[in-house]
Amino acid sequence: MIRIPIWILAGLLLLAPGVSRGQALTEWPSLAPRVRFWQDVYTRYSTRQAVIHDEHHPEVVYGVIDLGGEPDGGLVPPPETDKEIMRHAGDRVADILRRLDGLAADSARMGAMERQVASAVKKLPASISPAAAASRVRVQRGQSDRFRLGLIRAGRYQERYRQMARQAGVPEDLAYLPHVESAFDPLARSGAGAAGIWQLMPGTGRQYLTIDSTRDERLDPWFSAMAAYAYLRQAHDLLGSWPLAITAYNHGPNGMRRAQKQFGNDLPAIIENYKARTFGFASRNFYAEFLAARRIASDPARWFGAMAVDPVMEFETFTVPQFVEPATLETYFSFSRQVQRDLNPALEPTVWQGDGLIPAGYKLRVPAGMAADLAAGWESLPGALRFHRTVRAEWYEVRRGDNLGVIARRHGTSVSALRRLNGLGGKRFIYPGQKLKTHEARQFVPVDGDSSERGPVHVVRRGETLSGIGRRYGVALAELIRVNGMGDASLLLVGEVLVLPAAH
Structure with missing residues (x-):
């Protein structure tokens, strides 16, 4: 697909007809138990707890385990031991389910855990035996502290996101979707390669945004929101249903179109009956997660009590006339590198690490009142600190199926050079979305005055x-x-x- 420049995209969204708040975001009664499950995950259980449940009927909960330690909002990666604890707990419940028929015949042999599992399994459809349920046991980490942190962060963006949704012609409540995707973390990245508040994949991002060696606009809170709304609007244009369009944000519009051909717009029927290799737990639950997040975020005090949220982000934009180093702006305009980075998360680490410059023509976000100072003082900067041409280091974003040998041949270099440039040492594995430097930085050509x-x-x-x-x-x-x-x-x-x- 041809990439739509973001300034054109913004204009198209401004021309889009408005959509009233919550229009056609159906809450089917049959989805209510699934929504309540995610409501509990988001408000009742912390990241140091895990819920053991049935994969296809998540409201059937067998137990909750304590992982130890203090909740941290997901700011620190969980220890590897968590996975082992969760796997062991899931295996134990599955083993009980396989033995449950025999245990029921001799209730004296049943302990507290066995009785708890026996009580829970009765909530499954009668057609599902305990032995069959054993293969459907899943363990879900709690999210309450992470969701609370997301509510705090959302204060920076929520008001403007709702305004942008109106301009884009999509339901305003889609502004709650980042609670599901990233807890409003602008630097969030997934193992599959998704990035930013809206967790856009590289391929999707390139349809609407700029992704190169100096910037990844998926990490920009505003550009990524416009791209996400455009994607959702296109999905709705194809499917004619907002619940299906929202599910398509996870499963893809074409996948949902195939499901729609079988079951129409009946999302509960799709969740219950549609079979596809990629239509797994995440896709089946995506709309229910959104409904739960919307319910909580629309009245956070009910679930978390009174809390102070981050203030709305206030900024101006300044179009950078020439390439420039962040350090120059800090030295001559007292624009600290940290504030630069906070306001402009789309700029890649290469810019902050000295391998790249803030690009000429870039719409740099600056604190309110600073744009005029930059405009007035720009030409007084020494010519040696402004650059009209940059020959930058070359970077490559790893795609699925790549290995170092393939990348080296594609870019005319060697595996050993790639290892040296990227500090890989003896590491054998690379992952989709990883940025690899393929050639050294070469030169920056300054303005000579x-x-x-x-x-x-x-x-x-x-x-x-x-x-x-x-x-x-x-x-x-x-x-x-x-x-x-x-x-x-x-x-x-x-x-x-x-x-x-x-x-x-």
Whole structure:
């Protein structure tokens, strides 16, 4: 699919017809038990607890285990021992279910755990025997402290997200979806490669946003929201149902279209009966999770008591005229690197680590009142600290099926060089979404203080050569090399900004 520039996307969303709050976000009575399960996960059980339940009927709960330690909102990765504890607890319940018929014949042999499991399994449909239920045992970690932290973070974004939803022509309550996806963590990343508050996958992100060596706009709270709303609106245009469109956010529009052909818009029937390899627990429960999150987030005091939430983010935008280092803005404008990073999470670590610059033309978010200061003082910055051309380090985002050998051949390098550049040592494994440096950073070409011979710029596109660009603008190759301070005309990267002589 062709990528839609975000400024065009914003305009299209502004033209979209409005949708009233909550329109057609159906709450089927048959989904109520499933919604209550997620309500408990989000409000009753912390990340240091885990719920043992039936995979297909999650409201059938066999027990709750304590993982030890203090809840931390999910800020610290859980210890590996948690997985072992949860697996062992699930296995124990499954073993009880397999033995339950025999135990029922001799109730004296049943302990407290056996009686608890025996009571819970009676809530399953009569057609499901205890032995069959043994293969459907699942363990779900609690989320109450994480959800509470998400409610606090949501204060920064929620009001504007609802406004953006109205402009996009989608239900305002879709602004609650990040509670399910990321607990409103703008830097959240999943093992599958999803990123940001809205957990957009790389392929989806590239349809609407810019993802390159200096920025990943999936991590931008506002651009990613516009992309998520556009995706959901397109899913609704295809399916004609908001519950199905929301489920498609997890399962994909085409997958939901196949389900719809079998069961229409009856989502409970789809959840109960649709069979597809990728339509697993997460997809079956996604809409119920959303309904539970909406119920809690629309009245958080009912569930968590009074709490202070983060203030609404206030900022201005400043379009950066030339490439610049974050340190320069800190030194000359007292714009601390930490505040820069907090306001601009889409800028990649390469920018903060010195391998890249804030790109020319980037709409930098700055504290309220600072944009005018930057505009007034920009030209007074030393020319050596402003760059009109950057030849940056080359980075590659690992895709499913990649290995170091394949990546090395694709980029004309070696496995040993990739290991050295990325500090991989003897590691054998890489993962989808991981950023690997394929070549060293080469040079940044500064503004020299004399702008008399600098004119318009040209952004290098895929397949272009320096000689071809010169012919297009009627500029001699040698002159193009001289004006841009290039040592090697062959070192040309997609996205580089070339300065043309002033006459052009």
